[in-house]
Amino acid sequence: MEFQFDKIDSQIGQILVVCDQKQLCALDYSDYEDRMSALLKGRYGKISLTEATNPLGVSDRIRAYLTGDYSCLDDIPINPGGAPFQQKVWAALRTIPSGVVLSYGELAAKIGQPSAYRAVGMANSRNPIAIVIPCHRVIGANASLIGYAGGLERKRWLLQHEGVVLEQLAKRQKSAISRQQSVVGKQLSMFS
Numbered sequence: 001m002e003f004q005f006d007k008i009d010s011q012i013g014q015i016l017v018v019c020d021q022k023q024l025c026a027l028d029y030s031d032y033e034d035r036m037s038a039l040l041k042g043r044y045g046k047i048s049l050t051e052a053t054n055p056l057g058v059s060d061r062i063r064a065y066l067t068g069d070y071s072c073l074d075d076i077p078i079n080p081g082g083a084p085f086q087q088k089v090w091a092a093l094r095t096i097p098s099g100v101v102l103s104y105g106e107l108a109a110k111i112g113q114p115s116a117y118r119a120v121g122m123a124n125s126r127n128p129i130a131i132v133i134p135c136h137r138v139i140g141a142n143a144s145l146i147g148y149a150g151g152l153e154r155k156r157w158l159l160q161h162e163g164v165v166l167e168q169l170a171k172r173q174k175s176a177i178s179r180q181q182s183v184v185g186k187q188l189s190m191f192s
Contacts, residue, residue, distance in 0.1 A: 001020070001044040001045070001047050001048070002020075002047075002048045002050065003018045003019060003020055003025060003040070003047060003048065003049050003050070004018070004019050004020075004049075004050055004051075004052035004055035004056075005017060005018045005019075005049045005050070005051060005055070006051070006052055006053060006054060006055055006058070006059045007030065007051075008059050008062050010062075010063075010066050011066065011157065012029070012150075012153075012154045012157050013030060013031060013154070014029065014030035014031075015027065015028075015029060015030075015062060015131075016028050016029065016030055016033060016036060017055065017058045017059055017062065018036070018040065018049065019052075019055040019056045019058060020079065022056075022077060022079075023056075023077040023078055023079040024056065024058050024076055024077065024078045024079070024129060025043075025079050025080070025081075025128070026039065026040055026129060027058075027062075027128075027129045027130050027132055028128070028149075028150070029130070029150050029151075029154070032149065032150060035149065036128070039126070043081040043128075056076075056077075058076060061073060062131065066161075068161075070098035070099075070162060073131065073132050073134075074094070076132050078129055078132060078133065080127070080128050080129050080133060081128065082123075082126065082128075086123040086126060088111050089107070089111060089119075089120050089123035089124065090123065090127060090129075090133045092107060092110050092111050093107070093124075093127070093133050093134055093138070094132075094133060094134070095110075096134060096137045096138075098137075098162040098163070099162045099163040099164055100137060100164075101137050101138065101159065101164055102137065102138055102139070103117075103138070103139055103140060103141045103143075104117040104118075104121050104124075104138055104139075104140070104141065105117040105141055107120050107138055108120045117141075120138075121147060124138055124147060125147060125149055127149070130149070130150055131158070134158075135148070135149075136148055136154070136155045136158040137162075145159075
């Protein structure tokens with residue numbers, strides 16, 4: 001299978017975009033190129049990459065996103081492949097507005113499978129199109145930054161870039177811990 005690829009220099013490192021003739025098929029970081037290649041080969045078998053400038057206009061849209069145009073990614077045609085459950089999770093991720101975060105459990109509930117938060121996490125980890133399928137907008141149940149294939153520093157940068165106030169996430173985490181401790185304390189007092 002033949003693909004076009006481009007490299008975009010950015011504040012979070014070099015970004016690689018890979019497109020077929022119609023859709024974006026992969027977006028990853030150059031230090032994760034081996035992961036990206038393995039995912040593409042797993043989907044398509046033998047692949048051929050030809051360097052191109054701004055394939056399908058995707059590179060320009062990524063640059064626009066990086067300068068603050070968050071809606072420019074919304075209608076990029078994508079082909080992430082994946083199993084039906086993964087596709088369901090990835091489609092739901094694209095509905096999370098920039099500047100908003102959900103927990104894995106909240107995302108699982110959003111797709112109608114509230115107990116599937118671990119499977120949602122696994123689908124996130126296999127996301128072949130970072131940023132455009134915004135898996136960086138999913139956080140731990142305790143509001144912690146966990147699980148980003150591009151590294152937590154990139155996740156932190158992307159969230160801050162989109163206006164997420166990480167200090168508010170930390171307060172949300174402390175509040176969740178306090179609620180849990182209160183519940184445990186009440187339960188223990190019942191036995192004393």
